Amino acid sequence: MALLLLPGGASGGASAEPSDLEEAAGVLAPFKRDLMQALQDGLAQGPVEAIGACQLRAPEIADERSRDGVRVGRTSHRLRNPENAAPDWVAPLLEAYVGNPADRAPRLVPLPGERAGYVEPIGVKPLCLTCHGETLAPAVAERITALYPDDRATGFAVGDLRGLFWLEFRPSR
């Protein structure tokens, strides 16, 4: 099983068909939507409150969306929450994207048991800077440090690679 396929490399013939990529993107979509909704609901209360909302809701949403043979998550080369460390099959992909930050193309790789893995790079948007930017409001910085003493997820600029969404699923065909 060729698990160490690098971005840009051939990824096993049929497994890289656009239809598979589209299916994967569709399975991932509700996870992304719920996360963005939770972030926006949190930010409506204020940035410091939103940190707590992310801390509470992000893992719950990943659990809620990891059902029926599907597993989803987020990871990064600069983690805030160490529990978001990349699964084994994601780690080499993450490394490759970090080594070639201009590459933002999603990737599909075969996994054992007729399953597939899908990754999608996450870019930093202006909205993200409140909690991941170079300069944080003191109250925001304080709350983040209190909750995540090992935080490495600040200092980003708009357009930077923030990390990856990842998905494990069983393609329908």
Ligand code: HEC
């Ligand atoms: C209100 C503060 C806040 C904002 C704004 C915010 N985040 Fe986060 N982010 C967090 C917190 C808190 C965590 C840790 C969540 C957890 O414990 O799983 C996190 C975790 C992450 C992770 C998971 C990897 C890791 O480092 O643990 C990614 C990826 C991420 N954020 C991307 C983004 C992106 C992209 C945006 C903009 C669309 C954004 N964040 C906006 C607070 C924020």
